[in-house]
Amino acid sequence: MPLTEDQIAEIAELRSVSQPTLRATAPGMEQHLYTAHEVLDHGFVRVIDYMGDDAAIVQAARVSYGAGTRKSRDDSGLIRYLMRHWHSTPFEMCEIKLHVKLPVFVARQWIRHRTANVNEYSARYSILDREFYIPAPEQLAAQSTVNNQGRGEVLTGEEAARVLEFLKADAGRAYDHYEQMLSQEGQQGLARELARMNLPANIYTQWYWKVDLHNLFHFLRLRADAHAQYEIRVYAEAICNIVADWVPAAYAAFEDYRLGGANLSGKALDCVRRMVRGEQVTQETSGMSKGEWREFEALLS
Amino acid sequence: MPLTEDQIAEIAELRSVSQPTLRATAPGMEQHLYTAHEVLDHGFVRVIDYMGDDAAIVQAARVSYGAGTRKSRDDSGLIRYLMRHWHSTPFEMCEIKLHVKLPVFVARQWIRHRTANVNEYSARYSILDREFYIPAPEQLAAQSTVNNQGRGEVLTGEEAARVLEFLKADAGRAYDHYEQMLSQEGQQGLARELARMNLPANIYTQWYWKVDLHNLFHFLRLRADAHAQYEIRVYAEAICNIVADWVPAAYAAFEDYRLGGANLSGKALDCVRRMVRGEQVTQETSGMSKGEWREFEALLS
Amino acid sequence: MPLTEDQIAEIAELRSVSQPTLRATAPGMEQHLYTAHEVLDHGFVRVIDYMGDDAAIVQAARVSYGAGTRKSRDDSGLIRYLMRHWHSTPFEMCEIKLHVKLPVFVARQWIRHRTANVNEYSARYSILDREFYIPAPEQLAAQSTVNNQGRGEVLTGEEAARVLEFLKADAGRAYDHYEQMLSQEGQQGLARELARMNLPANIYTQWYWKVDLHNLFHFLRLRADAHAQYEIRVYAEAICNIVADWVPAAYAAFEDYRLGGANLSGKALDCVRRMVRGEQVTQETSGMSKGEWREFEALLS
Amino acid sequence: MPLTEDQIAEIAELRSVSQPTLRATAPGMEQHLYTAHEVLDHGFVRVIDYMGDDAAIVQAARVSYGAGTRKSRDDSGLIRYLMRHWHSTPFEMCEIKLHVKLPVFVARQWIRHRTANVNEYSARYSILDREFYIPAPEQLAAQSTVNNQGRGEVLTGEEAARVLEFLKADAGRAYDHYEQMLSQEGQQGLARELARMNLPANIYTQWYWKVDLHNLFHFLRLRADAHAQYEIRVYAEAICNIVADWVPAAYAAFEDYRLGGANLSGKALDCVRRMVRGEQVTQETSGMSKGEWREFEALLS
Structure with a gap:
């Protein structure tokens, strides 16, 4: 809440x-x-x-x-x-x-x-x-195996529990220590602008x-x-x-x-024109790299 | 109006x-x-x-x-x-x-x-x-004699009339021709994006x-x-x-x-401190150039 | 030059x-x-x-x-x-x-x-x-009849001469008067920041x-x-x-x-997908307005 | 290094x-x-x-x-x-x-x-x-007692050791767990975009x-x-x-x-003018608030 x-x-x-x-x-x-x-x-x-x-x-x-x-x-x-x-x-x-x-x-x-x-x-x-x-269970996902910058499978069971425990315990402990660093009961404590560096992202x-x-x-x-x-x-x-x-x-x-x-490149536009005219276009005849062709195919399907 | x-x-x-x-x-x-x-x-x-x-x-x-x-x-x-x-x-x-x-x-x-x-x-x-x-009479001014980027004395009499006549006549004529260039009564005329170049600032x-x-x-x-x-x-x-x-x-x-x-430089602040303490400061002892000192004096008076 | x-x-x-x-x-x-x-x-x-x-x-x-x-x-x-x-x-x-x-x-x-x-x-x-x-002859064009913001046919003959004369004469006269307004030979003249307003675009x-x-x-x-x-x-x-x-x-x-x-809208992408599959798509079945369809057709041809 | x-x-x-x-x-x-x-x-x-x-x-x-x-x-x-x-x-x-x-x-x-x-x-x-x-010892400072947004006294002895221990231990542990969350040896591990949230500032x-x-x-x-x-x-x-x-x-x-x-306000400039003329100006006669006057005095001394 x-x-x-x-x-x-x-x-x-x-x-x-x-x-x-x-x-x-x-x-x-x-x-x-x-x-x-x-x-x-x-x-x-x-x-x-x-x-x-x-x-x-x-x-x-x-x-x-x-x-x-x-x-x-x-x-x-x-x-x-x-x-x-x-x-x-x-x-x-x-x-x-x-x-x-x-x-x-x-x-x-x-x-x-x-x-x-x-x-x-x-x-x-x-x-x-x-x-x-703290991510909801369905958001606890492994690294994507095809994309350096994304998620793959959702974790389950013990593996989910393992990482969740890290996230919860570390956040809690970091905050406890943040408070204890600030604390001035009988202690000087640390300036707020410094103590904050202990807090996780x-x-x-x-x-x-x-x-x-x-x-x-x-x-x-x-x-x-x-x-x-x-x-x-x-x-x-x-x-x-x-x-x-x-x-x-x-x-x-x-x-x-x-x-x-979507934004189509000149090459992609050219392929579209050929395909609309009934031509069979493949990656080899498209002028595109494999990566571009894969994205292009995904767009058209 | x-x-x-x-x-x-x-x-x-x-x-x-x-x-x-x-x-x-x-x-x-x-x-x-x-x-x-x-x-x-x-x-x-x-x-x-x-x-x-x-x-x-x-x-x-x-x-x-x-x-x-x-x-x-x-x-x-x-x-x-x-x-x-x-x-x-x-x-x-x-x-x-x-x-x-x-x-x-x-x-x-x-x-x-x-x-x-x-x-x-x-x-x-x-x-x-x-x-x-078209500037009002009190705004028709000559170039400043001390500032490359400013006005000096207000023009009067014939001199004011002379420049005013230029401004009025040229603006009117430029607009007449703008209209005549756009005009399509029996004539093709010029595209608006071109005709506008005839108009004064x-x-x-x-x-x-x-x-x-x-x-x-x-x-x-x-x-x-x-x-x-x-x-x-x-x-x-x-x-x-x-x-x-x-x-x-x-x-x-x-x-x-x-x-x-006003924004005072370090040098100007230093002069202010000395002057407040009663010291007599001149341009020579100020560390400022003549131009800076003139502006500084104007600020304090 | x-x-x-x-x-x-x-x-x-x-x-x-x-x-x-x-x-x-x-x-x-x-x-x-x-x-x-x-x-x-x-x-x-x-x-x-x-x-x-x-x-x-x-x-x-x-x-x-x-x-x-x-x-x-x-x-x-x-x-x-x-x-x-x-x-x-x-x-x-x-x-x-x-x-x-x-x-x-x-x-x-x-x-x-x-x-x-x-x-x-x-x-x-x-x-x-x-x-x-001063536009070259091939750039002296009339207003486009289909586009509020563009040029159409190139002017020729007397019509070209007519507008060219306006552009040349007005520019020259405006500059003459700019100089005469600035001039200080026996006259005060006008401040540069004012005189410039007489100059065309x-x-x-x-x-x-x-x-x-x-x-x-x-x-x-x-x-x-x-x-x-x-x-x-x-x-x-x-x-x-x-x-x-x-x-x-x-x-x-x-x-x-x-x-x-080119940037295709979701609607345009959908049409492309249908056309690539061999479907005959018309403006009526495209979901696009007439203007969008016209631009879309131009893109594919 | x-x-x-x-x-x-x-x-x-x-x-x-x-x-x-x-x-x-x-x-x-x-x-x-x-x-x-x-x-x-x-x-x-x-x-x-x-x-x-x-x-x-x-x-x-x-x-x-x-x-x-x-x-x-x-x-x-x-x-x-x-x-x-x-x-x-x-x-x-x-x-x-x-x-x-x-x-x-x-x-x-x-x-x-x-x-x-x-x-x-x-x-x-x-x-x-x-x-x-990890702050050097001379940078481990307590909260300022006069400024909500700054540092005061440098910590020493046990108090310095206390906060330093928190900072070091928590950072080390957070990183260990970050690595263990990423780790894929026999475990799926967590996506990098998620695991990073465990790391402190x-x-x-x-x-x-x-x-x-x-x-x-x-x-x-x-x-x-x-x-x-x-x-x-x-x-x-x-x-x-x-x-x-x-x-x-x-x-x-x-x-x-x-x-x-430094930037002086209109009020501060006015005070400077009076002080340069030899007048004794106090906070009460300055027109400034106490905070402004304090800053103004600091500037002139």
Whole structure:
């Protein structure tokens, strides 16, 4: 259970006070505001604020294209057009601010997306809580035998128990010692900025993360992908659900062109053209390497 | 008069429809929403949307500093502390979206601030209006005799009339020919993306510009400065007035630490220390160049 | 002829002095250093400096993937893999600095690519030269009848002469008056920061532009594209030729995956799968709009 | 000892091969290339590549200011002028690429500087080495009693031994278990992307970090500051030494205006003016809060 009673009460209070505004509002997003969507064993994602909606994307595009834009084209069609032709700036006109609680090793992947604003809880300044990510049984998996960067079979029985014991015991002991290092009852103890170094990468941290919709889509395309590590993918999926309610037309276009789409190389396009004309193409006649051909075949089946 | 009757009607309509929201609202900013603040002869700045308020800055800072933050410190004091110590990320948690109409030569300076989102009216796609910036008489100034990058004395009489005539006539003629090049009555005419090259830099363009508060302050510090070119400074000043109503505590801190403050070098600090102790310091004994010393003296007087 | 004799002499001098360095050098790029590649009637692109080569991309990737990387995979294959899977950070490890002379209306498109460093010639500080872009006869084209944002038929005969006369005469007159406004022979004249507003968008400016290879590829994909405006496309093409000599393996991958490739939506992929299986797919049964289908058909033929 | 014999041999080899180049070279920087500067107990900083030198900054500034720049002003004076007036773009024309080995908790602070390019060793893909930061005795300090975000007294005797034992034992045990979780001798073991979560924040990671000089100065100003955490400050100081040899004039200006300088608020400037005129100013008459006054007094003494 990621939320304390205090936090639940605070959310209830924030959700009870409605203010009038002249700004664009997205009804689907108002439903999400402040509510924590649970992710992993102690994590969550919740919307703190947002700016804009589908109409704001269209409005920005019309500033660009001015009187030349055919008024009759419906918004959803225009949004699809913008997405198809990589017109990114209108999507930048929407912004979202999230409060995310997540394990440190997930935070380290996440932060590599640089075009965003971040305020993270400071373990230099404050004391971290005793909360660690311990994978659910179905997520305890062995190294993939075909992919250096992925998981294979799920562990079971004694082998699962063996690694789980390591993860739980080490996290608990590291936190006990963290506390004992900080402790000042009759002892000096160590500065917080130093003691934190004892904590493992599955401890939870939290941050405010603010990003525009274009860059959020870029993040989601990479992190909601099937090849992303499960522990960040579940955050991306939780955010996808939120975005689908916030900007339904933009999300639908994103789903079709980015999540469900694929980038074909010139070589792959050439093969497609030959295959559509009825030619039998093999890896040998494709001009592609074995790896590329394997990915290409997977895409077409 | 920068606004057409249609635009005035559209603004009135947008301002008449209020929606309930659970988001943070800034009452001072709601007053500004959509309303055009006139700048120069045909330009304006108007707020299209905003995210956050003073409390949102504090809230983000408290995420960072967590339980360690003394709850008793008042928000305004914390905001001053953040500004003083260059803690920029909490200010990034506020965002503003402006619709700006401005001469092209101003837009060219403005766009050099890269950390912002922009959708500009496309003269490749659409036809620009016949609107040019013609300086008011008190802004028709000669080159500064001391500063390669500034203005000196205001022109008067025949000299003012001489240059004004050039500016007006050339703009008018350039636009006439732009129209005649586009014209297709019995003639093919030239593509819009080519014809636009005939238009001078004082023609008006417009854009949506979205930026976070930290980067906006950076823009305002440079562009509301007395050394900024007048034509961009008036936009910066109009925005300053808006921001003061939006986030009063943050703006007050910005005014004191950035707009009204100064950066002293190590040498200058050393001179200040000596002068405070009663020592008579001259350029020769200051360790500064003549230019630095002149700027330093100006600062202290 | 874009270069003065002084400039040619300066380039010759710079090219005559070779220094020893321990840094990675790209022989193909050394050939380009300082040399001006002419673009349009007065413009150019020239390489001022560069950092890294194909091997630097591989080296950075190996830092990321460490001992897990199969050493046997050849560099070119790894670079193709990185490009195919959108691993952008290794490409960011190469950097290029260009000196570009270009018309202002091209500069205005170019600057929208924000992730780059720019130093532009300041018309606030200095006086611009009398150099304007006047399209060659084969570039004087009418508005496209099918695309709001493009060119159609080339103008000929009297119609070409008519628009050319406007462009030439207005540019010349605007510059004459710019000079007369600045002139101080017996007259005060106008500050440079004001007088420049009289100059049309086809006047040439120049800048230093520094960018990493990943962001350069993004620029080139959009600007070397057939839909880009001709006047910026020729700059992109000149840069493509330079990059091909600098990082041949990375450029080849870029050419195949980005320039020659295409992004297919989920709907389009589905159609491809059906067509490869021998099914006859039409716009009606494709699930695509007419516009999407038209683009899809063009891609496959 | 942070370097293996293999690494030392590789560095020696790289340093033995010199290539001719037409690019700007900085002799002081060539001395540093590839050589590892040791930092903390297992970390290092080494220069992999660089672009530009002091002259490149001046050259870029002259593009901007063109013929208006007085040729006689010496480069060092111009660089000081640019630094004093926050002209940041000429400094962006220099670039540096570093290979850094550093503890994860330092990397987490470092990465918050977003305007840089990074390739980090992937613990998803590869296995981390058994190397942990264990503070030297003089760095084992208690929490500051006056600053929530800093250190106080150095621990001694039994108290030092107590915390050191925790740090050493927990790191060793965590790594043993990491290895045992990965181990596949007769056991499946856990995927690398999961096993890594057991490792504490003092384990070493490494990355390539590429940044322009302007943003590097921003990083150094914050991280070479006396208030920065010691463990990142020593990296900043090692980089300062390198930069001083690379761009001596720019570094000297940075040292005077940024590292050794200070930002005074409007209120503080007003107090300075009064004090210089001989007035006795106290906190009560300063208009400053107690905290600000304390910092102001410290600055002047």
